[in-house]
Amino acid sequence: MEPKNVRFLMDQVQRLNNELFWYQSQDHFNKDPHIPVMTWLTEESLISPLLVEYDRKIQQKDEQIQSISAEFSQLKEELSKVIQENDDLREKLCNLKELEVDSLPNILIETDADLKAVENMKKQLVLVSKEKEKVMEMYQESMKQVKHLTTELQNAKSSQRWDLIEQQTSQVKNEYLNSMQNIVAEIEPLQNKLKEKESELMQLKIENNTLQSFTEELQRKCKWKEQELVELRKKESSFSVENDEMKIQVASLKHEVKTKNQENEQIHLKNSELEKWVLIQQEKSSKLEENLHEILEDKKNAQQIVENAVLEKDLVKELCQQKQDEVNHLQEMVEELMKEAGMATRKEVDEVKLQYNNRISKLNEKVHYLELECSEKDATLERSLRDKKSAEMELENVRKDCLSETKKCNEIKEQLGQRLTSAQQSRDTAMRNLEKLRHQLERDEKNNKQKSELLNAQIDQLKDQVSCLNDQNSQLSDSKLQLIQEVNDLKAKVLKTNNERDEIQRTMNKKISLMKEEINTHTQDYEVKLQNCEDVNQGVLVEMKKLLNTQQLVSARWKEEFTTISNKSEEKQAQLRSELSRYKSRNSELKGLLRESQMKMSETSQLMKEYCAKIQRMECQLKAAQQNTMEVNRKLSYLQMKHRDLSNENRLLREETHLNGSNNATRNQSLDSPCIIDQSSNQHNEEEEEDGLFSER
Template sequence: METTEVEFLTNQVQRLNSALRQYQAQELSKPAVDQTGHLEECHSPVPWLTDKSLMAPLIIEYDKNMEELNEQICYYQTKMNEMKLNLESVIRENERLHTELRENIEKHLQTLPGGAGIDDDPLVEDTMVSSLQEQLRLANREQLTRFQQLTQQLQLANENMTTTNQQFVKTVTEQNVELEVNHKELRRAKLDMRTATLKVVEMNQIMQNLQEEIQRKDEDVATALGREEASDKRLQKLQSAITKLEARLRVAVEDAEQLRKERFCFERQIGALQAKCAEMEEEKYDSVVKVRDSIQLLEEANLQKDQALLREKQKDEEIEKMKEAVFQLIQEAAARTRKEVENVRKQCNVQISHLAEDLSILQMDNADKEGRIARAIREKRAVEEELEKLYREGRCTEDHKKIDELHQRCLNAERAKDDLHMSLQGAQSKIRKFEINSEEESSRCQEMVQKLQSMLDSVRSDCDHVSEERLSLQHENEQLRKEMEELKKASMETQRKAKQQIATMEHECSLKGHGFQTQLSELEETSRNSSNELKRLLIAQQKAASRWRDEARKLTNAFEAKINNMKTEMNRQKHHLQEMVSQLENAHEQIIEYEKRLMENQEKTNRLQRRLTNSEHRAATASQKLSRITTQRRKDTSQADVCQRAMCT
């Protein structure tokens, strides 16, 4: 756009320069002709006017035609001056001949004798009178022929002067019209340049806003990716912890089942022992002391059982706390993902609205440019119709200048059409690029939304699955508690009944206590291993966070470098625009100077027209003087005839 406008302005300035050069040449040539009376060479033109690289070929041809016309005008003026000189010389010769004739006649009359001589020689007098009459007739004829030739030459010169004046007036009017058109085109070009500068500023602002939005998007995407990776890692950690807890729960369930089986066996053994106790009641009295000792041991065993039950309760509470923490983490992750999805949607909608506004602006520009193209096509058609009319009418060679001018206008219209077509194609390509970018961004946003929705659905399904497992585990724990209470009641009843057989089972209880201790030690080791694994995962997460920070710093440095490059380009474009504005101001100043010179040239042309009118008035007075002289000569000839007749008589 800027290059086409600059070329258009340069063409307009060149045309104005050519018009100025023509006016200067006319002003320099006319005063010289008026003063000296012959053609003088024009001064050397200004170098910026003679440079052919700055002027179009059609303007050069126009200049050549104008130079030829100026040369013809100068030639006709020289001829007019020569004719005036010839007329003056002829008038002088006529006056001289008239004086010589008078002198000869007077001398001849003085040399003639008196009345006697006249009466004696009538034949001599007749011959003398006839010879004088013939001489007078011949002289009058020569003077009349010369006078007629001179009048014809004067008429031709006057006709040539009128034609040249008409041509000069036509050329001046055409040049004035062209200058007015050029002024209008310059004003339009200035308005177009202002609108173009405003559009460039707006586009630069839009580009800056888009770059800022792109940077924000990149930052948001980076943060979203970091959050997604962190949430994925957390989910993986939670899933691993859940699997470990499930394994521990399975082990605990298996231990509970083994205890149930053992208790069932013990109940059977207790039934058998009760049968034996009925038989061995007599031996009980002997074993009272042993029973007391066994009661103490049972109390200690019960205390150990209570401690084991408390530990199991604590483990169940820890499991419930872990489940609640997992549920809270899942809910927080879901809320964060929802917020991120909503933010991304809002940003995408804002970008889509901005792109739609840009598309509407570009479509308006396209409509304006299409209107300009239509105008150029209409002008071209009108000019072609005028050319066809001119060719059909078949005018003279003078109309070829108008045809050349119309052809030049056609070429200018075609150039403007091509420029507008190129700019239209550029705008359409920009619109297509904007549409493709908007579609790509919308597709990317939709893919991101779909991914986030799938992640939300997966997280929700995981949460539902975890909640279901939690409910099932709670039901199992309640059932186990009920069974434990029932077992406690049964154990109290069995303690009352099985005081005698506890001594035999002390060894077995001690073995079971050792087994429980080993299981507790194993559980402690597993808890330590899990804590170590958690620490290792935390260290890995910290390393990943540091790595992401380094990458983020690198990306920020790269984006800052890009921003600096864009700023330098913007500064360069601003400097270029300032240069263009300064050039436009200089062109405007030159145009003002040219207008002043044109006003001066018009004043000079008015002066020259006044001089022409004065010269025509002088020519009219000279013709009147010639008519007077001819009348006087006729009177003289008539007087001479009268004298001759008198002499003859």
């Protein structure tokens, strides 16, 4: 350190000598004799302003060194206090962590990140302690150097070199006194400029201090921003975990809603199937009732048809008897006419005997033909009678069958009535049950709708929360980007300010010693590190407390939510199981009713088939009887036509006999009048009977 200081002093002496020679070479003393000379140039007792300024600077530096040493001692005391406080806080933290570890082992085991943070903090504390030791060593070394420099200065002052330097300085003072009288006029504006520069330097110092404070604030803000960024990242990670959990919950809730909707749809399908089955059963019961009414109507129609057939049979018998009576009457009339004609007109008939014989032969042929026809008619009548008897037998059998069937039908009707009553009762019960089921279904639908609405509301809330979280994430990302931009801007500003500060410090450091720079840098670094350590410790403590509180609250909330969700799910499962058991019992009952109704339907279908077969037989028999009656009617109409032809021929014969038998007119008239009356009456009766038959047909 000695040669450096000596060189520094020698350089200053040479610089001063050069300035003196420069001033002396200009000869300012002889230029303006009227200019007053400064007192310090003429008087040796006064020192030059440069030396005064030099002494003043040295005194200022000594005062600064004393103030720095006092501040350094204060910093030592404050450091000792801070170290004690840090030790106390560390002990408290260790105790708190041990208690929290004992109370919440699971949570602390799970928080590996917190353990890593604690380990990092421990490492940082170790590094800070090492740096503190290094700073103390540097401080001790600097103090040793200061002491050594002071001893060297004292030795230099007591040495011969210092005497030589003093002699040289005295010579320089004398020369300087002689040369500075002309320099005063030039130094005064320079002094003014120096004052201005000093004021500017003071302003620059103030600005430097403000910039330093601003940079410190910016650094603090940057640190806080970095801490906020770390917190935001942690929050983002926690929000991402919560988002994932909420998404899982939303997916589970959606799955539950889908299952509930599917169950509701299945229940609706079952209800619709049951309603369809009930409607089908009602339609079948209505069809059975209609079939029963149709069977009863067919039975009544069959009875009416049988009665009409019996009446027609009686009418046919009466008509046959009438025809036989007419034929007998005609035969009697012919015999009487023959006898009367033979007795009354034997004489007169001889002439016309041949004609009458021919006509009689013709009439006999016709009568024979009529007899043959009558025999055929008799045969047909016998056949018809046989058919009638067989039809009567069949009708009697049918009547008996009908009676038995009516009895059976009545019994079946009673049974069906009982079954219908039971079916109606069961239908009423089924309708009641259906109404109950409908009410229950409506209630279930309302409950399901309410539940679905609640679930939809919860899902909407969750979606809103998710959207809010997404918005928060987006806002956080935007804020993070903004903070990053601000940090970058602040870093740029800090760099600019640092550059400006470096420039200012360079200009200032030329006038300040190296020791002050080192001490200031060490003290500033140490203060910054202490502040960083304190800030980090406080931030870590606050974060740890916040994390513990949040974890405790979140765990309590999750436990409560899990208990409520588990209770709700168990209640829902119990309700669904009870509903399933009810539906199963109801399905079994309905299946039994279906089987019974199917058995009843099969029995009724068999009965209907039997009734249809019997009705078809009856219809076939009725068709055969109708065909027989049609044939009989045709034959009767043919016989009536023949009878009319015979009546017309009889009239012609009577007219001829009336014309030929003029002698026996009175007797013939007496005989013919009743015959004509009888014939007219018979004809009139025949016409009335034919009209009656036609009207009946």
